[in-house]
Amino acid sequence: MMSDFSNTTQQNEDQVNGSEKPTSPNSGLRLDFSSFWEYSDAPESKDHVEIRDRYEHFIGGTFTEPVKGRYMKSYNPADEEVIAEFAEGTSGDVDSAVKAARKAFGKWSKIQPKERGKYIYRLARMIQERSREFAVIESIDGGKPIRESRDVDVPLAAAHFFYYAGWADKLEYAFPGRKAEPLGVCGQIIPWNFPLLMLAWKIAPALATGNTVVLKPAETTPLTALKFAELCRDAGLPDGVVNIVTGAGQTGSSIVSHPDIDKIAFTGSTAVGKIIQKLLAGTTKKYTLELGGKGPNIIFEDAPLDQAVEGVVNAIFFNQGHVCCAGSRLLVQESVADKFIQKLRDRMETLIVGDPLDKNTDIGAINSKEQYERILKYLEIGRQEGATIYQGNNSLPEKGYFCKPTIFTNVSQSNRIVKEEIFGPVLTIQTFRTPDEAIEKANNTPYGLAGGVWTDKGAKIFKTGAEVRTGVLWSNTYNKFDPASPFGGFKESGLGREGGLHGLYPYVNLKQT
Amino acid sequence: MSDRIEVLKTYKTYIGGKFPRSESARTYKVKDSKDNIIANACRCTRKDVRDSLTAARSAFPGWRNRSAYNRGQILYRTAEMLEGRKDQFVKELTNTGFNEKNAGRETETAIDRLIYYAGWTDKYQQVFGTVNPVASAHFNFSNPEPTGIVGIVAPESSPLAGLVSMIAPVIAGGNSCVVLASQANPLPAISFGEVLHASDVPGGVVNILSGYSDEMLPHLSSHMDLNAIWNTISNKKTRKQIDENGALNIKRVLHTVNHIWLDDENHNPYYILEFQEIKTTWHPVGN
Structure with missing residues (x-):
């Protein structure tokens, strides 16, 4: 029986080399979820969630109407309906927020560090207590599957506050031979892909080190930040320590240019990062930038292929591919390429694209109309560049912004779809013959945020891992995050690290002891 | 003895382990404190800057992949070579206005900085690297890795100690660099290139140009x-x-202005860290 089975496998592998036949030993019997099995709807309830019709800025501990009285709308990308209105921040609003943060800085930086830590622990606990509410809002506002917001975004956000709360009274152990002093007022601008988690990455280390903050969430996903503002109030956090100003690019620009801000922390695209770095030229403001990426994900022939398929799915389809560290460039060794691509196609057929609030959903809604159109534009560019597009037979909802998981083969290094960050569920696949060629291709990009290496050989992992010039390297895994683990890019993917001990550096001045 | 005519040295540049003149063949006059011309230094150009970058990029992977121990040995060797040529550097410095005592301090500080950073090459990773206790079943560690090529605009006031205080932490950390020497007093920098050359520092790891900073710096x-x-x-x-x-x-940009380069605070491992990238590696733990 055993030998029969392996013979069949061998035969199949022979056939598959160079052809498009499925790789499963029982060739016709691969799982086809769309036609054989139906999943029942499993929607997460939203009746316990409170969303007001309109949100103001959170400045100096109170919700404050915008100076110019203008409001913007936040849409649910899964049904294109308005969820709530929020204030459009102008320079006047930013100025009041900075003044409130400056006023709060005096006391906040001088209270006993252990007491400061306790406030941050409170925030961590309150996020945990209200985690389901945060998860649902995150999915409604941003389109991400509830399974991800529930199991990844919100628990990690809470864990981040928990981790940095503990640092507040231990900073003298973090920097050998140096005394850490807070910087002052930090202006923080975050993206729409992980709204609450990015808020946690920014606010937790800033507060732990004794700074106060003015934070601007993205204009398509402001709601969890505004709910977090309510938590700050509920936690009794001193007024002005955390200020949330909402709005779009102009509001962000007012924060960057404000003369009384000591530090800018930005997460977003490399293009905007460059504008910010240029705006800060000639000032003494410190800055950290977490920017774009075009992550190489290298599959060697000796990798456990089925695990690697799961890893690739997680690398590029997690959060609809709206992930700066996404493994958007697959580099697969030539000898296993056909087999691997077929396995990946099979797996793509089983992905459920649809209602973000459904617990079975794998791929939710594209975050906004703008981003949806951008992804469609890149699909068209890919076709025009002569690449071969493949999409699964996944069914899509009739309303909302949804995109099928997509792979492009027959691409070359000079193609725009290989060079540019698409920020969607779109994977390009290239092949390589030798490890050196893989490394060469992996590094042939101005980006350097994250990458993956899949092989069963430990020595090869360390060799390849050391040669791939990225700030994060996932070996035999992908898209894992933890508050204790530093994150950030080489080259044009940014500067500075967030998370872990290294995530404290951007928020302190180090003085000689 | 007195009849002998002294052999003068032509000061050139140091690019890719060689000592070429500027491709432009332009020079500028370097004068001593009494306004006598003591050298025609190379007035380097955009092309020289680019050539240096190319050399630095080619040298980078090899230097980065040297063992930390080996980098330490090479830096130590550099200090030995400089110690042996101390008189030459003191003379070059006194020629351009340093008194004997300050020229000595400038040279000795440079030697001591090299020893200091030679010792750091296999230690800063242990001070600044971490093993991270993540909540999932993964082994996770963060290591400093060199950022790549660093441009160094060396101080005018401290043409040797300042210069070496900048080069040493940059290359101790495995980077390569392109250095714009002190404009008014580039001679010790060019001579330091000879020291590097004699110390097994691979060609291209340090490239030293002289000239007008407003001509080279924008490029x-x-x-x-x-x-x-x-x-x-x-x-x-x-x-x-x-x-x-x-x-x-x-780019990672660091300004250190109005420094007293002889002060002890100028040697510390945080200068190495300024030009390192923290790299974090994850691997699953399981069967």
Whole structure:
């Protein structure tokens, strides 16, 4: 029986080399979820969630109407309906927020560090207590599957506050031979892909080190930040320590240019990062930038292929591919390429694209109309560049912004779809013959945020891992995050690290002891 | 003895382990404190800056992949070579206005800085690296890795100790560099290139150019293959220009202006860390 089975496998592998036949030993019997099995709807309830019709800025501990009285709308990308209105921040609003943060800085930086830590622990606990509410809002506002917001975004956000709360009274152990002093007022601008988690990455280390903050969430996903503002109030956090100003690019620009801000922390695209770095030229403001990426994900022939398929799915389809560290460039060794691509196609057929609030959903809604159109534009560019597009037979909802998981083969290094960050569920696949060629291709990009290496050989992992010039390297895994683990890019993917001990550096001045 | 005519040295540049003249063949006069001409230094150009970048990029992978121990040995060797040629450097410094005592301090500080950073090459990773206790079943560690090529704008006031205080932490950390020497007093920098050359520092790891900083700096700071720039010019307009050019490709920019380079605070491992990238590696733990 055993030998029969392996013979069949061998035969199949022979056939598959160079052809498009499925790789499963029982060739016709691969799982086809769309036609054989139906999943029942499993929607997460939203009746316990409170969303007001309109949100103001959170400045100096109170919700404050915008100076110019203008409001913007936040849409649910899964049904294109308005969820709530929020204030459009102008320079006047930013100025009041900075003044409130400056006023709060005096006391906040001088209270006993252990007491400061306790406030941050409170925030961590309150996020945990209200985690389901945060998860649902995150999915409604941003389109991400509830399974991800529930199991990844919100628990990690809470864990981040928990981790940095503990640092507040231990900073003298973090920097050998140096005394850490807070910087002052930090202006923080975050993206729409992980709204609450990015808020946690920014606010937790800033507060732990004794700074106060003015934070601007993205204009398509402001709601969890505004709910977090309510938590700050509920936690009794001193007024002005955390200020949330909402709005779009102009509001962000007012924060960057404000003369009384000591530090800018930005997460977003490399293009905007460059504008910010240029705006800060000639000032003494410190800055950290977490920017774009075009992550190489290298599959060697000796990798456990089925695990690697799961890893690739997680690398590029997690959060609809709206992930700066996404493994958007697959580099697969030539000898296993056909087999691997077929396995990946099979797996793509089983992905459920649809209602973000459904617990079975794998791929939710594209975050906004703008981003949806951008992804469609890149699909068209890919076709025009002569690449071969493949999409699964996944069914899509009739309303909302949804995109099928997509792979492009027959691409070359000079193609725009290989060079540019698409920020969607779109994977390009290239092949390589030798490890050196893989490394060469992996590094042939101005980006350097994250990458993956899949092989069963430990020595090869360390060799390849050391040669791939990225700030994060996932070996035999992908898209894992933890508050204790530093994150950030080489080259044009940014500067500075967030998370872990290294995530404290951007928020302190180090003085000689 | 007195009849003998002294052999004068032609000061050139140090690029890719060789000592070429500027491709432009232009020079400028370096004078002593009594306004006598003591050298015709190379007045380097944009092309020289680019050639240096190319050399630095080619040298980078090899230097980065040397063992930390080996980098330490080479830096130590550099100190030995400089110690042996102390008189030469003291003379070059006194020729250009340093008194005997300050020239001695300048040279000795440079030697001691090299020893100091030679010792750090296999230790900063242990001080600044971490093993991270993540909540999932993964082994996770963070290591400092060199950022790449660093542009160094060396201080005018301290043409040897300042220069070495900048080069040493940059290369101790495995980077390669392109150095703009002190404009008024480039001779010790060019001679230091000879010391590096005699110490098994691979060609291209350190490249040293002389000339007018306002001619070279815009091309250095805007170069898209430069990863970081460390500047000592205090002029606000120049600093702003460096910052703006830095934004072209997200360079790491560090300004250290108005420093007393002989002070002990100028040697510390945080200068190594300035030009390191923290790299975090994850691997699953399981069967």
